[in-house]
Amino acid sequence: MSSNTTDNTGYKSYLEEDGGRKGIFKWILSTDHKRIGLLYLYAMMGWFCIGVVLGLLMKLELIAPGKTLMEAQAYNATFTVHGVIMIFLIVIPGLPAVFGNFMLPIQIGAKDVAFPRLNLFSWYIYILGGILVIISLFGNGPPDTGWTFYAPYSFKTGTNMLPAALGAFVLGFSSILTGLNFIVTIHRMRAPGMTWFKMPLFTWTLYGTAWIQLLATPIIGITLLMVAGERILGIGFFDPAKGGDPLLYQHLFWIYSHPAVYIMILPAMGVISEIIPTFAKKTIFGYKAIVLSTLAIAFVGYFVWGHHMYTSGMSGTALWAFSLLTFIVAIPSAIKVFNWISTMHKGSISTEVPFLWAASFIFIFMIGGLTGLVLGSLATNVHVHDTAFVVAHFHFIVFGGVGFAFFGAIHYWFPKMFGRKYDPSWARTGWITFFIGFVTLYGPMFYLGVKGMPRRYYDYLDEFHGPNIISTMGALIMVTGFLIILVNLIKSARHGEKTTEMNPWGGTNLEWQVPTPPPLENFDEIPVIDKAPYKYD
Amino acid sequence: MSDTTHHIVPYRTYALILLLLLVLTGASVAVTQIELTRWATVVALLIASTKSGIVLAIFMHLKFDQPVYRVMTISVVLLLIVVIVFTFFDYGFR
Amino acid sequence: MTETIAHHDEHRDDEASKLGIWLFIFTELLLFGGLFVTYAVYRHAHPQAFHMAAQQLDVVIGTINTVILLISSMTIAMATTAIQKKDKRTTLILIVITLVLALVFLINKYFEWGAKIDHGIYPGSPLLEELGSGDTLFFGLYFFMTGLHALHIIIGMVLIAVILVRVRKGKITFDNFQLLENGGLYWHLVDLIWIFLFPLLYLIT
Numbered sequence: 001m002s003s004n005t006t007d008n009t010g011y012k013s014y015l016e017e018d019g020g021r022k023g024i025f026k027w028i029l030s031t032d033h034k035r036i037g038l039l040y041l042y043a044m045m046g047w048f049c050i051g052v053v054l055g056l057l058m059k060l061e062l063i064a065p066g067k068t069l070m071e072a073q074a075y076n077a078t079f080t081v082h083g084v085i086m087i088f089l090i091v092i093p094g095l096p097a098v099f100g101n102f103m104l105p106i107q108i109g110a111k112d113v114a115f116p117r118l119n120l121f122s123w124y125i126y127i128l129g130g131i132l133v134i135i136s137l138f139g140n141g142p143p144d145t146g147w148t149f150y151a152p153y154s155f156k157t158g159t160n161m162l163p164a165a166l167g168a169f170v171l172g173f174s175s176i177l178t179g180l181n182f183i184v185t186i187h188r189m190r191a192p193g194m195t196w197f198k199m200p201l202f203t204w205t206l207y208g209t210a211w212i213q214l215l216a217t218p219i220i221g222i223t224l225l226m227v228a229g230e231r232i233l234g235i236g237f238f239d240p241a242k243g244g245d246p247l248l249y250q251h252l253f254w255i256y257s258h259p260a261v262y263i264m265i266l267p268a269m270g271v272i273s274e275i276i277p278t279f280a281k282k283t284i285f286g287y288k289a290i291v292l293s294t295l296a297i298a299f300v301g302y303f304v305w306g307h308h309m310y311t312s313g314m315s316g317t318a319l320w321a322f323s324l325l326t327f328i329v330a331i332p333s334a335i336k337v338f339n340w341i342s343t344m345h346k347g348s349i350s351t352e353v354p355f356l357w358a359a360s361f362i363f364i365f366m367i368g369g370l371t372g373l374v375l376g377s378l379a380t381n382v383h384v385h386d387t388a389f390v391v392a393h394f395h396f397i398v399f400g401g402v403g404f405a406f407f408g409a410i411h412y413w414f415p416k417m418f419g420r421k422y423d424p425s426w427a428r429t430g431w432i433t434f435f436i437g438f439v440t441l442y443g444p445m446f447y448l449g450v451k452g453m454p455r456r457y458y459d460y461l462d463e464f465h466g467p468n469i470i471s472t473m474g475a476l477i478m479v480t481g482f483l484i485i486l487v488n489l490i491k492s493a494r495h496g497e498k499t500t501e502m503n504p505w506g507g508t509n510l511e512w513q514v515p516t517p518p519p520l521e522n523f524d525e526i527p528v529i530d531k532a533p534y535k536y537d
Numbered sequence: 538m539s540d541t542t543h544h545i546v547p548y549r550t551y552a553l554i555l556l557l558l559l560v561l562t563g564a565s566v567a568v569t570q571i572e573l574t575r576w577a578t579v580v581a582l583l584i585a586s587t588k589s590g591i592v593l594a595i596f597m598h599l600k601f602d603q604p605v606y607r608v609m610t611i612s613v614v615l616l617l618i619v620v621i622v623f624t625f626f627d628y629g630f631r
Numbered sequence: 632m633t634e635t636i637a638h639h640d641e642h643r644d645d646e647a648s649k650l651g652i653w654l655f656i657f658t659e660l661l662l663f664g665g666l667f668v669t670y671a672v673y674r675h676a677h678p679q680a681f682h683m684a685a686q687q688l689d690v691v692i693g694t695i696n697t698v699i700l701l702i703s704s705m706t707i708a709m710a711t712t713a714i715q716k717k718d719k720r721t722t723l724i725l726i727v728i729t730l731v732l733a734l735v736f737l738i739n740k741y742f743e744w745g746a747k748i749d750h751g752i753y754p755g756s757p758l759l760e761e762l763g764s765g766d767t768l769f770f771g772l773y774f775f776m777t778g779l780h781a782l783h784i785i786i787g788m789v790l791i792a793v794i795l796v797r798v799r800k801g802k803i804t805f806d807n808f809q810l811l812e813n814g815g816l817y818w819h820l821v822d823l824i825w826i827f828l829f830p831l832l833y834l835i836t
Contacts, residue, residue: 114647180654187605188647215616218658222665226775234755235771236764237669243764248672251624252665302616303623315630321623545715546708555705562697562829566690569834581830588826596708597819598812606653613657617664621671628672 013419013517031116032520037102038417039123044098045486047089047130052479054082059441059475062468065460075458076144077159081137083147084164088171089130091402092260095267096213097126097178099409100206102417104182106511107200109191109529111521114184118177125174132167136160146456148257151238151249155230162231169224172217175263179213182206191510193529197288200509200533204291205270208298212259212266216302220256223249247312254305262301264398266294268405269336272358275412276340277534278507279355280347284534286339293332300329310381319378326376333369337362352505353427357408360435364404368396371446386456389449392442400438407431407485414489415504419517420496423488430485437478444471508534544601554595561588645809652813656820659783663824666776670831673768680765685835687752688773692743693833696736697825703732704822707791707815717805719798726795729818733788740781744774773832780828783821790814 014034018026027035058078061069070078101119105112113119136143143161145154149168154161186207190199199207227249229235236242238249269290277284284290306314306322340362349355371393374380384390414422444467449455453464460468503512510529514522565584569577594600599607674681710725747770751758754774759767794814797803803811 114644115651176658180651180658183654184647184650187650188644214654214658215613215661218662219665222662225779226665226669229754229771229775235775236755236759236767237771237775242760242767243673243677244768245672245676247627248669251627252668255620255624255665255668303619306623306627314627317630318623318627321626546712548709548712551705551709551712555701558701559698562694562701565830565834566694569830570690578835581834585827585830589823592704592819592823592826596704596822597816606650609653609657613660617661617667620664621668624668624672625675628675 011515011519013515014520015419015517017520029120031112031120033101033105033112033116033119034417034518036119036123037098037100040093040097040101040126043123043127043130044090044094047085049486051082051085051090052482054078054085056475056479058082059472061458062460063472064468065462065465067458070458072458073141073144076146076456077142079456080143080146080164081133084133084143084168086399087147087260088168089126089133091264091398093126093171093175093178094264094402094406095271095409096182096206096209096263097122098406099202099271099413100178100182100209100267103413103511104185104203104206105189106514106518106522107203107509108186108189108194109510109523109527110185110189111523111526113181114188115181119181122174122177122181125170125177129167129169129171129174132163132170136163136167148253149224149227150253151227151230151244151246152240154227154249155238162228165224165227169221172221172224175213176217179210179217182210183214186210191526191529197291198529198532201273201284201287201290201294202267202270205266205273205294208294209263209266212263212298212302216256216259216263219252220260223252223256226252247309247314250309250312251305254308255302258305258308259298259302261398262297264402266297268361268402269294271405271409271412272340272361273336274507274509275354275358275408276343277347277536278412278505279352279358280344280349281506281536282343282347283536284339285342285345286335287532287534289335290339293335296332297329300325300332304329307376307381310378311385323376323378327373330369330373330376337366337369353422353424353431354408354412354505356428356431357404357411360431361401361404361408364396364400364438368393368400372397384449386454387449388445388453388455391455392445392449395442395445400442407434410489412505413511414492415499415501416511416516416518418493418496419498419500420492421499421504422492422496426484426488430481430488432481433484434478434481437474437476437481440474441471441478442474444468444474508536544598546595546598546601550595554591558588558591561591643807648809648813649816652816656816659820659824663776663779666772666779667827667831670772670776673765673772677765677768680763681769681835684762684766684769685832688833689743689746690833692739693829696739697829699732699736699739700822700825703729703736704819706732707818711808711812711815714798714803714808714811715805719801722798722811723795726791726798730788730791730795733784733791737781737784740777744777776828776832780821780824783824787814787818787821790817 014032017032019030021029027039030036057069058075061067061075061078101113138160140158140160143149143157143159143164145157145159145161149161149165154165186199186203226235226237230237230239230244234242236244238244238246240246273284273290304322304325306318307326310319310323340358371389375384375390375393411422411427414420448464448467448471451464453460500516502514502516504516505512510527511518513527561584565581568580568584571577593610599610706725707729710722710729713719713721713725747753752770753759754771759770791814794803794811797810
């Protein structure tokens with residue numbers, strides 16, 4: 001490639017360097033990791049809007065007891081499709097596919113990922129998975145099993161469950177290939193001097209995540225294939241009538257899907273570990289503790305799947321073993337929170353927009369984490385199992401965790417990615433509206449759950465009416481906040497003030513030492529790293 | 538450019554390893570044809586594990602490669618074993 | 632490593648592609664791992680039925696197929712040695728032998744499956760329903776596991792066929808043979824899986 005010889009003044013950014021292709025082909029044929037990251041971003045933005053609309057429809061249905069908007073069957077389909085889209089198409093690929101792709105090679109001083117073409121291929125598989133999910137909406141009607149596809153209902157339902165499950169299977173493949181690519185990239189392509197313990201924390205969390213993607217995803221792959229075999233051939237693996245055990249499905253499903261929660265949350269923690277030191281202007285407290293807790297979460301997180309099944313009739317031995325491990329996995333998560341707080345302590349904090357997202361992340365994540373302990377302990381779990389409490393808990397973790405980190409990440413890296421500035425006052429307004437809406441939406445659901453309102457019903461008893469109204473109001477506020485954020489970002493990406501400032505926030509990692517926006521292969525000269533990360537002199 | 542010098546494994550080694558694998562296969566067939574009930578299961582699985590260890594070490598070059606591959610392979614196998622053990626926390630105690 | 636950086640346009644990193652194929656092998660192990668978990672659970676639940684059902688499988692065909700796969704594993708491993716010794720002819724011969732053995736494996740499998748299906752034993756068959764849950768699950772697993780394994784054999788054959796063409800065209804040479812080695816690693820994985828499927832399905836009776 002002749003374009004290697006650029007200098008910093010007259011260089012061509014990756015956004016200008018289109019490889020001589022035209023129109024949309026500049027994007028969908030490009031193997032540049034930054035363009036692929038943006039491809040994921042745009043696809044996910046579309047999916048997220050659909051998911052939000054479905055979520056809003058559910059909340060509107062629940063504004064009053066009885067039928068308000070839709071029948072029970074439509075409600076079942078709505079929460080299923082909402083879950084499938086949000087889980088498989090957004091939060092699982094989310095941070096690694098978008099920001100991991102964009103930032104990982106830059107953070108370790110590489111020109112691209114190890115296998116650029118495989119990387120683009122992963123995106124195509126991702127799109128194929130999305131198409132399968134769309135196909136499931138037609139024909140016999142959208143799936144109504146819930147995103148968990150629990151057997152035996154998943155092979156008995158007359159709805160279009162198969163394409164959705166195959167979609168999840170295909171999306172898993174995309175996830176595996178991305179993880180594989182990242183591990184090889186991190187092992188092989190670190191710049192000279194970038195030892196393991198000089199790696200940025202976001203990269204570290206991507207490394208832990210990649211291993212889970214690689215080793216957990218195949219299990220759901222084979223499980224969904226078995227369900228497909230059940231539906232098409234009637235093999236009998238999970239069919240009690242033929243001697244199969246539906247509980248085994250739950251085991252296999254959660255052997256993947258619990259680690260999947262860590263696929264979601266680990267990179268989110270990585271993003272927060274990037275933002276906090278930058279805006280506190282202080283070296284991160286306990287770098288190694290964060291690294292080790294990341295690996296500990298990745299490892300122990302693999303063995304807590306049973307806590308989704310406390311009321312399923314598992315053996316007592318399994319109950320206490322999984323409960324014990326669940327409590328253990330809380331420790332490394334808490335270590336991280338203490339690290340972040342200690343980093344902020346006596347720092348010179350500037351409350352820019354990314355910092356606001358990071359700080360609110362910690363708040364939300366703590367509520368989500370602590371309510372997780374309520375669910376993780378055996379006795380209290382029986383009371384709140386399958387109630388709105390669970391829904392509130394995992395939205396605090398998954399949406400509050402990944403969502404807040406995602407918004408934090410995009411506000412943090414936006415100038416670098418697009419070479420433009422966003423309007424900070426609108427971004428602030430969006431954040432506060434979103435935050436208030438979020439807490440108002442999911443807060444009452446804790447109360448409702450404790451009071452006994454079950455999840456996944458389109459109807460409820462009159463006594464639950466009050467908190468449900470508050471919750472729906474919260475949903476409307478939150479969606480308003482989301483729209484403010486979205487419009488602000490889209491407008492800024494198109495027409496925002498151009499910037500070439502390399503390091504607008506005063507960050508210390510390599511991504512702040514390349515031009516804004518970065519050139520095609522990031523670095524003219526591969527940098528040599530000689531100091532520890534997050535050092536402020 | 539690879540930064541490891543490739544170890545050339547002689548044909549002889551491969552042939553001897555194949556011979557060993559065939560003997561082990563014969564042994565596991567023989568053992569399971571005699572009615573040893575539970576012990577036959579254990580022995581057959583032990584032989585299978587030995588065979589796969591040999592395939593991994595010689596045919597798949599783990600013995601000659603950088604240690605990182607060994608560490609990874611062993612970790613993955615252990616992970617799978619622990620998953621099975623944990624599943625039996627349920628099924629073994631129902 | 633420093634060498635890699637000195638050559639900007641040298642994008643080849645053999646070690647990276649080897650690591651890549653190993654990681655892929657790990658995902659495959661876990662993919663079959665899910666089935667091994669299922670097998671363990673149902674065998675635990677129906678020891679007697681699994682015992683009886685396994686006796687209906689043909690140990691002779693199973694053993695022959697095991698031997699075939701082991702030999703093919705050796706030939707593909709030897710192919711790497713041959714190319715390192717710059718012996719293109721032997722490399723090609725060894726690869727072709729591997730492919731032929733893989734084909735024989737599939738043909739055996741075809742007849743084995745065919746015989747079972749002729750006897751009315753196939754997933755969801757009325758006969759299995761009559762025989763009860765243990766047999767249903769055993770043969771369900773038998774068809775599912777060996778079917779998935781056969782699929783991997785086919786994928787491996789395609790991969791090895793590609794390698795064959797590339798060796799012929801001189802694109803895989805004594806100093807650029809990582810693809811051959813990777814194809815070999817994948818083929819050994821297929822062998823590894825079979826090393827466990829064989830005793831679990833055919834022998835443990």
